[in-house]
Amino acid sequence: MNNLKTPVYVIDEKKLIENCRILKDVQERSDAKILLAQKAFSAYSTYPVIAEYLAGTTSSGLFEAKLACEEFYTKEQRKHLEASNITSSTKLPEIHVFEPAFGDEEMKEICDIADHLVFNSINQLEHHRAVWEKAVNEKGSNDEPKVRNGFSVGIRVNPEFSTQDDHEIYDPCAPGSRLGIRVCDLGDKLPDGVEGLHFHTLCEQGFEPLKETFEAFEKAFGKYLPGKNNDSHLKWINLGGGHHITKPDYDREGLIELVKYIRNTYGLQVYLEPGEAIALDAGYVITTVMDIVTTEKYPVLILDTSAACHMPDVLEMPYRPPLRDGGEPGAKKYTYRLSSRTCLAGDVIGDYSFDNEIKIGDRLCFEDMAIYSMVKNNTFNGMPLPDIAVLHEDSSTEVVKKFGYDDFKCRL
Ligand SMILES: Cc1ncc(COP(=O)(O)O)c(C=O)c1O
Numbered sequence: 001m002n003n004l005k006t007p008v009y010v011i012d013e014k015k016l017i018e019n020c021r022i023l024k025d026v027q028e029r030s031d032a033k034i035l036l037a038q039k040a041f042s043a044y045s046t047y048p049v050i051a052e053y054l055a056g057t058t059s060s061g062l063f064e065a066k067l068a069c070e071e072f073y074t075k076e077q078r079k080h081l082e083a084s085n086i087t088s089s090t091k092l093p094e095i096h097v098f099e100p101a102f103g104d105e106e107m108k109e110i111c112d113i114a115d116h117l118v119f120n121s122i123n124q125l126e127h128h129r130a131v132w133e134k135a136v137n138e139k140g141s142n143d144e145p146k147v148r149n150g151f152s153v154g155i156r157v158n159p160e161f162s163t164q165d166d167h168e169i170y171d172p173c174a175p176g177s178r179l180g181i182r183v184c185d186l187g188d189k190l191p192d193g194v195e196g197l198h199f200h201t202l203c204e205q206g207f208e209p210l211k212e213t214f215e216a217f218e219k220a221f222g223k224y225l226p227g228k229n230n231d232s233h234l235k236w237i238n239l240g241g242g243h244h245i246t247k248p249d250y251d252r253e254g255l256i257e258l259v260k261y262i263r264n265t266y267g268l269q270v271y272l273e274p275g276e277a278i279a280l281d282a283g284y285v286i287t288t289v290m291d292i293v294t295t296e297k298y299p300v301l302i303l304d305t306s307a308a309c310h311m312p313d314v315l316e317m318p319y320r321p322p323l324r325d326g327g328e329p330g331a332k333k334y335t336y337r338l339s340s341r342t343c344l345a346g347d348v349i350g351d352y353s354f355d356n357e358i359k360i361g362d363r364l365c366f367e368d369m370a371i372y373s374m375v376k377n378n379t380f381n382g383m384p385l386p387d388i389a390v391l392h393e394d395s396s397t398e399v400v401k402k403f404g405y406d407d408f409k410c411r412l
Contacts, residue, residue, distance in 0.1 A: 001397055006288040006363060007305040007386035009374055011043055014393045015282040016370075019246040020053035023278065026245060026252055027055065030259035032270040035096055036072070037241045038064045040275020040371045043388055044071040045400040050278065051077065056094030056115070058241075058273040062106045065097045065113045094149050096238070096273065098156060098198060100178060102128060111135035115142065115149040116271075118198045118238070120156050121181060125191060133193060141195075142235065152235065154196030156180045161216035163202065163209035167317065170203035170242075183220040190224050195233060197221065200240025204276060207251035210243060211258060225266045237262060238271040245277040276371045283370025284324075285310060285386065289362045290341060298329070298337045298351055301358060305366075306340035308347045309383040313372045315346070324365040326352035334358065342381045379408040 001010055023034045033055035044067060051074045059065040072093050073081060080090050097110055098118035107128045110117065117132060119125040132153050140146035158180030162173040172179035180199060201213050218225075226232040244250050259270045287305040294300075307314040314321060329335045332353035340347040349366070358364075377385055385403035392398065 001284075001286060001365075001389075001391065002363070004286060004389055004397060004399065005387060006286050007303075007310060007384075008286050008389050008399075009043075009310075009369060009386050010284045010286060010389045010391050010397070011046055011279075011370055012282045012284070012391050013046065013049060014391070016046060016279055017049060017053075017393065019278055019280055019282060020050055022246050022252070023274075024053040026256060030256040030270070031263060032259040032272055033094065035094065035271060035273040036278050037273045037275030038068060039375060040241075041279040042067060042375050043370070043400075045388075045390060047072045048075055048078070051093055054093070054278070055271075056096065058096040058098065059114075061097065061099040061102075062110050062113075065095055065110060068093070068095050069113045092148055096271070100124075104128075107131045111139075111151070114151070116152050116154065116196065116236075116238075118154045118156050118196070120179065122155070122185070122191060125153070125155060125194070129193070136193065152195045153193055154198050154236070154238065155190070155194055156198045156200070157186075157217070157221060158182050159199050159201060159213055159217040159220060161201065161213050163205065163213060167203055169316075171201070173201050186224075188223075189231070190234070196236040196238060197224070197234065198238040198240065200238075200242065200273075202240065202242025204244055205242055206244060206247075206249070207254040207258075210239065211254065214239070214258060214262075226268070227266045234266075234268060236269040236271060237266075238273060241272070241274045241276070243272060243274050243277060244280070245272075245274060246280050247277075279370035281368050281370075283368070283373070285321075285366040285369040285373070287364050287366070289358055289360055289364065292336075292358070292360060295337075298335050300337045300339050301364075302341050303338060303349075303364070304341065305349075305386065306342050306347055306380075306383055307349045308340065308342055308344050308378075309380050310377050310386055311349070311366070311369060311373050312376045312378070314349055320350045321369065322367040323350075323352050324367060326354060326364070329353055338364070342383060344380075379411065382408055384408070 035056045035058045039060045057068040094115045096116040097114045100120040135151045139151040142150040142152050164171045168174050287303045289301050291302040329351040335353040338349040388401040389399045
């Protein structure tokens with residue numbers, strides 16, 4: 001990695017595969033289907049690797065859905081597609097789409113691409129009914145598909161059960177939330193054609209909050225579920241993302257038991273759509289120290305990367321990214337403030353200490369930088385975007401994307 005031009009995002013393929021193996025094991029032992037939430041990680045050069053392990057993708061709208069449709073295949077599936085050799089027995093990765101509102105001009109194309117479509121309100125479901133009902137007829141159901149994996153429509157519900165204290169902006173159950181239909185806004189029966197329920201309420205959480213949320217969901221929405229309701233047409237439930245399944249301390253056995261309980265009690269196919277868990281700790285930002293400025297506090301390292309431009313969640317969430325060989329301020333001999341060359345005074349990544357004095361030209365490595373980084377970066381101040389490289393399993397590195405002036409200009 002020492003030869004890569006900085007700043008650069010480096011995706012660690014080995015770690016990505018380790019995460020995917022854990023998720024595949026959960027899939028196989030629970031019979032859940034696990035989807036990559038592309039909003040967290042869409043570096044599609046790695047999709048053929050991820051597609052070997054997961055059941056498909058979920059998308060936040062048309063563009064992510066198109067990306068999945070073009071890129072999320074194993075090498076084998078790609079061969080079949082290129083040879084137009086898709087038969088009903090060729091299983092392709094599933095494409096799910098949820099967005100709070102879909103434009104009229106997008107709906108037909110989304111229905112063509114998607115296997116599952118989730119609406120955020122009854123207004124939206126009814127507004128687009130003619131288009132999605134046509135797709136159901138043409139593409140067939142998930143059980144008896146005529147095109148790809150067939151087509152199924154669901155709605156997102158709000159279990160009104162908050163489990164997060166720290167990050168209200170990431171809490172879809174916070175008071176006044178626009179995300180998901182509350183039970184009081186649903187009638188006695190689900191609208192015709194709805195085959196699935198979706199909720200997403202967690203953020204970087206363990207199993208216990210999911211269990212509690214499911215219990216709250218079951219209490220509020222149980223009347224719509226098969227088993228308790230013989231008229232129910234529900235076929236699936238999607239438990240959203242925010243599950244830190246690949247963290248060593250995650251209670252995966254608990255999750256497997258919950259999925260089995262849902263399937264055994266209600267006969268529903270369970271979906272999980274984590275983003276973070278898939279590429280957790282599977283990427284770095286490598287940066288070079290461009291200058292060192294003395295202040296009345298710690299000396300400030302001016303880096304060629306930026307929190308505001310290249311890792312916006314550091315400021316938005318906020319959080320302190322792990323830095324290789326870096327300690328808490330004061331823990332090691334030399335402490336510095338790590339900052340950027342943008343004009344934003346608050347563009348500070350954090351204060352870190354080192355065993356050795358840092359010099360201009362040194363390279364530093366921020367860790368856990370694959371998720372919500374590349375998908376959220378920007379060119380504020382005309383900052384160059386970091387290239388994207390992959391550190392392959394055999395330790396070779398490959399630069400898969402280079403960015404320059406045109407990428408700044410073409411957006412303006
Ligand atoms: C509907 C939905 N699904 C899945 C995810 C992925 O969540 P995470 O990356 O935290 O696992 C999100 C994140 O915001 C989401 O809004």
